[in-house]
Amino acid sequence: SSRTASEVRSSFLSFFKGKGHEVCPSASLIPQNDPTLMFVNAGMAPFKDVFTGKDRRPYTRATSSQKCIRISGKHNDLENVGVTARHHTFFEMLGNFSFGDYFKDDAIPFAWELITKEWGIPQDRLVITVFGGAEGVPADDEARAIWRKVTGFGDDRIIGIPGIPGDNFWQMGETGPCGPCTELHFFTGDGEPTIDTFGQEPTPDGKGWMEIWNLVFMQFNRSEQSPGVYELAPLPKPCVDTGAGLERVASVLQGKTSNYDTDLLRALVEKAAQISGKNYGASQSPDDVSMRVIADHARLTAFLMAEGITPDRAGRAYVLRRVMRRAIRHGHRLGIQKPFLHEVALEVVRTMGDAYPELVERKALITSATEAEEVRFRETLERGLKMVDEEVGRVKSAGTQLLSGDFVFKLYDTFGFPMDLTEVIARERDLHIDVAGYEKAMEEQRTRSEGSKLEDEAVSDVYRKALEALRASQGGSETAAVRFTGYD
Ligand code: ATP
Ligand code: MG
Ligand code: MG
Ligand code: MG
Numbered sequence: 001s002s003r004t005a006s007e008v009r010s011s012f013l014s015f016f017k018g019k020g021h022e023v024c025p026s027a028s029l030i031p032q033n034d035p036t037l038m039f040v041n042a043g044m045a046p047f048k049d050v051f052t053g054k055d056r057r058p059y060t061r062a063t064s065s066q067k068c069i070r071i072s073g074k075h076n077d078l079e080n081v082g083v084t085a086r087h088h089t090f091f092e093m094l095g096n097f098s099f100g101d102y103f104k105d106d107a108i109p110f111a112w113e114l115i116t117k118e119w120g121i122p123q124d125r126l127v128i129t130v131f132g133g134a135e136g137v138p139a140d141d142e143a144r145a146i147w148r149k150v151t152g153f154g155d156d157r158i159i160g161i162p163g164i165p166g167d168n169f170w171q172m173g174e175t176g177p178c179g180p181c182t183e184l185h186f187f188t189g190d191g192e193p194t195i196d197t198f199g200q201e202p203t204p205d206g207k208g209w210m211e212i213w214n215l216v217f218m219q220f221n222r223s224e225q226s227p228g229v230y231e232l233a234p235l236p237k238p239c240v241d242t243g244a245g246l247e248r249v250a251s252v253l254q255g256k257t258s259n260y261d262t263d264l265l266r267a268l269v270e271k272a273a274q275i276s277g278k279n280y281g282a283s284q285s286p287d288d289v290s291m292r293v294i295a296d297h298a299r300l301t302a303f304l305m306a307e308g309i310t311p312d313r314a315g316r317a318y319v320l321r322r323v324m325r326r327a328i329r330h331g332h333r334l335g336i337q338k339p340f341l342h343e344v345a346l347e348v349v350r351t352m353g354d355a356y357p358e359l360v361e362r363k364a365l366i367t368s369a370t371e372a373e374e375v376r377f378r379e380t381l382e383r384g385l386k387m388v389d390e391e392v393g394r395v396k397s398a399g400t401q402l403l404s405g406d407f408v409f410k411l412y413d414t415f416g417f418p419m420d421l422t423e424v425i426a427r428e429r430d431l432h433i434d435v436a437g438y439e440k441a442m443e444e445q446r447t448r449s450e451g452s453k454l455e456d457e458a459v460s461d462v463y464r465k466a467l468e469a470l471r472a473s474q475g476g477s478e479t480a481a482v483r484f485t486g487y488d
Pocket of ligand 4 (some may be wrong): 183214
């Protein structure tokens with residue numbers, strides 16, 4: 001029987017509640033204690049200090065469905081969105097966590113019981129990966145042995161993936177907790193699963209092997225002995241961190257090959273189709289990609305605004321602006337003539353407001369701020385696009401393939417085109433952009449405006465020092481975040 005995404009979420013949480021886990025509500029998308037992270041990008045992120053022992057909780061087992069954004073840093077899925085059937089900028093990660101409590105012996109049977117008994121996912125469509133070893137670190141034979149016992153699978157269905165870094169070895173950072181992973185992959189193709197196609201990318205319509213759940217066994221501590229020399233020592237109390245994408249599990253349980261066909265996203269894609277007068281799903285066309293991008297980006301927009309972030313020039317607010325302008329431009333290419341993104345964002349509130357009341361509380365802000373941003377961007381969008389096409393013509397007739405940094409900067413400065421938007425447009429026309437040149441132009445403008453500010457104010461040394469101290473003291477998370485992605 002098919003389950004709604006809401007039922008998938010609650011069945012996950014109550015399964016782990018039944019195994020003694022504390023059910024924790026999703027934390028904010030904005031990391032509370034981690035200045036190196038722009039957005040929470042995994043279920044474990046809010047528990048990071050608990051894993052390292054810096055923070056304590058009254059429980060040693062937890063479960064959550066965590067709002068995540070993967071758009072910067074180590075995990076940046078922006079370019080995959082709309083193109084693959086299974087990557088989003090915003091998604092929910094289901095997870096169960098052990099803080100020095102249970103380990104592999106329990107974590108693996110828990111996952112198997114939930115997947116096959118509670119959810120009834122057919123075993124013959126699953127493959128497991130385990131850590132296959134790397135120089136100085138042995139393969140995870142423990143996990144393999146447990147999986148063999150629990151599943152009855154032979155080694156052909158329990159695949160060792162070697163390498164650090166790699167998909168099956170997780171590290172918190174250069175130093176700190178780390179350890180082997182094991183992943184569950186589901187076959188969404190037609191007919192019998194073909195193990196020999198494992199490892200290949202699924203087709204654009206989502207057929208093939210898809211990772212649904214990742215279990216991390218934090219088992220070692222990695223420390224730097226001398227510059228560049230690291231040592232792995234066993235952790236006295238190993239931990240477990242798991243993550244399963246809600247959208248992916250929902251697609252499996254609803255018999256779909258694309259996350260966009262689940263009840264989480266289908267209504268949003270349909271909304272984009274209705275507004276544009278296009279037919280979604282008619283083909284794997286660029287129009288379909290645009291509708292999926294709009295659906296995805298509308299979710300990110302609604303959820304970030306629900307946390308009080310509105311589009312602006314720096315930090316997280318600029319990331320939001322970039323994503324919104326990307327969605328608006330996709331709407332424009334679908335032929336939508338007037339502001340529309342707020343209507344799709346409203347659909348997000350409608351479909352997800354029960355699970356996330358903050359959407360309902362901020363509904364008015366979400367609508368008005370989304371529409372205002374689109375009105376503002378549409379004022380220059382047409383002229384900017386026209387300028388791009390003229391420039392593309394010039395570049396192509398000169399026989400080159402590069403949009404200059406100065407041009408990309410001018411588009412940003414005059415027409416409000418974020419660099420990555422210009423990059424997408426360029427790529428569609430078989431060109432690239434000069435990223436380094438753009439950054440240089442950006443830096444020059446920054447220096448110019450700071451220089452003139454200082455001159456205007458005819459600063460004394462004392463003032464200059466005070467200003468520097470002020471800047472340093474403001475170097476909190478927002479500043480770190482800006483540096484992090486290279487945007488301003
Ligand atoms: P993939 O290899 O498919 O990119 P991943 O290995 O990067 O996934 P993990 O970091 O292991 O993903 O995250 C745990 C789970 O979260 C994944 O198994 C998947 O179900 C889900 N997930 C990861 N990234 C995304 C995304 N961008 N959109 C939707 N779900 C995701
Ligand atoms: Mg990934
Ligand atoms: Mg993976
Ligand atoms: Mg993974």
